[in-house]
Amino acid sequence: MHMKGVVHITEAFGGGVLSMLTQLSNRSAAAGVEVTVLYSLRGETPKNFANLFHPTVNLIHVSMFREVNFKKDWVSLWELIKNLRRCNPAVVHLHSSKAGVLGRVAARIATPSAKVLYSPHGLSFLRRDVSPSRQLAYLIFERMAERMGGTIVACSNSEFREIKEKVHARDIALIENGVNVAEIPVRRARDDGKVVIGMSGRASFQKNHEAFASLANMMHSPTVTFLWIGGNMAEVPDPRRNLAISCSGWVTRARALELMSELDIYVQTSRWEGMPLAVIEAQVAGIPAVVTDVVGNRDAVLHGVTGFVASSTEEMAKYVAILRDDWQLRKRMGAAARQSASLRFSMDAIFREWLALYDLAVEKQLRAAKDVNQVGSCNVTREF
Template sequence: MQQKILHVTEALGGGVLHCVVLLANRQVTAGDDVVVLHSLRHDTPPSAKLDELFDPRVRRQLVDMRTSIGAHDIASVFRLMIELFHERPDIVHLHSSKAAALGRIATLLLGISARTIYSPHGFAFLKEDISSLQAKLFLLIERMLHATGGHIVACSKSELRYARMLLLHADRTSLIENAVKVDEFESDGSRPVGEKLVVCTSARVTYQKAPWRFTRLAQRLAAKSNVSFTWFGDGEADAVSRWIDCDAIHLSGWISAQDLRRRLRQCDIFVLPSLWEGMPIALIEAQTAGLPAIASRVVGNRDVIVHGVTGFLVNNDEELEHYTRQLIDDAPLRERMGAAASAHARARFSDAQLFRSYVAIHRRLLPPRAYRVPARTHALPRRVLK
């Protein structure tokens, strides 16, 4: 059944961008009318790049939503209310904490909070770069906003546990795990044989990803002449100079998703020592590509890796080095874990499964009369950017 779905996100970059693109494109292909309201941040791709990522039938609209808290948030709420009133969506899907806060206030004032979905992509109160007082404040805000109505969709089992344990109203929480387009990954199981093993990671160079841990690992294993380290991605110049040793690590710079998938197939081991996560797309992609992974035992990472089967979960730098050495030295183990990782990821993290799960939630939130009769044709709407 055709619906009008409005996605709202302040953070249209990284994993949030991946999820919004994946879901919006599937929905518009199924005949839904899809609109994306988003703001611009330092990690938001240029408009031309967004045009390439989104199906042309997905309409995008700019709404100023700043990460900082201030009087400007009042203007953002009113702008969202105007857009919601104009679009009259059947479902409002909020992504990331700030957009969810503003969006839930706007939908409450318009009386449509019952038809609101919130995907945290990692709760703000779980961040490691904020004070304990800030964490408590963010948790209090989440509780107050969740009490107003709407449905939380966690992207990992760990995130769902936190939602049900800390936010109350467990009946308005569900689990839909993050996904990738599994058909875009090669499935022949072959990997080119090179002179060196390649240990890689994929992320923006930020505090969250603990790049100094990856750097220390590369420096400690530099004596192994058969191993090289690659970081797929880039970051702010000061972050790169502070945390990345370019003598020990090859920094690829920004590369396309297609190029990343190809280059992952040329690697041997994936490492993700992050401090916190929602459910990392990069880790799912690496596992789908057939890479055994070693990751910190935090929310999200521990929901992707099956410890001892598709990779290893670690608690500290010593365990990180130990398991990396183990995989470097044991080729049969790398092969077994890589094959298990690919099979597990393809069965569990497909975009088709993601889409079906959201359709089921939409049907729960909307009465039968809210479904629209599909149109005979689906004209291409004009993309408007303000």
């Protein structure tokens, strides 16, 4: 059977994972590579997700669930095996932890000669919303899955170190997350004397929206406002939400970027990350950032140059206050952030790294297919 193309597998079909997945899929498809995405739906999956993909990308729904459930996971595994056998890809690219485990087992069974890549997008054993015993279980799962083969691709230096030191992976690569620099609007200067501080994402335990509310509680004033770009913040059952915190609610990506461009300071209060795209986008827009000292955050911001990395909410407040009171420092750090991030996180360069990691397998198959003026495919249909 002829092998071809790339199959992406993800259960975490939303947020930064979806953004990276669409970038990789669409650029590959535009280059003539056959791309299939096996996905599951999450609450944060946008309703119009199909419109985000290149028209030739094959989208196939597969039921997968975030938490461990052996009965459901067994069904998911055999769905993945069935689809991988049908597509018979040259490369299988797995995104986030559930797909990382199930996908490696499925690839080992269905397409043993395919190249397997796994992008954690934030390691499951770093989660702080589960017990220590569950964290250990996730780490054990990662170690077991690593024995199935494939290359683990870290998206930040600190994630790379966690994988090397705790998973003891034998085959690791590092490719940082990237963004389409051209689509990110540059920060718009204000002339009303106000300072707008904001964060983008889903109000959740991971994003630590409570810390964002604490910052607003400590710092709000007639000239300082706080904006949460995303969903859930207005619904949080917390009396602190009555402070000067505006919440945009769920908006389109274009609108979210537009709102971000109106910020003076970006903050990221996360308890854990992989390499947050929102921080990268803020830096590309020319906005200084104050972030928590966790995996990913600390890699995206150059402390004292493009923003600050803080070890506590109180320290975040101190750094935010410094930027709030010094518009020249905001301007200087913002310019440094834009210059650095636009080069370092440009998806143009990062996609070339991914193509190199995919190796020449797909290119060789494309050339062979062009020789016979035909590219075989797993039927390009969209299943929802």
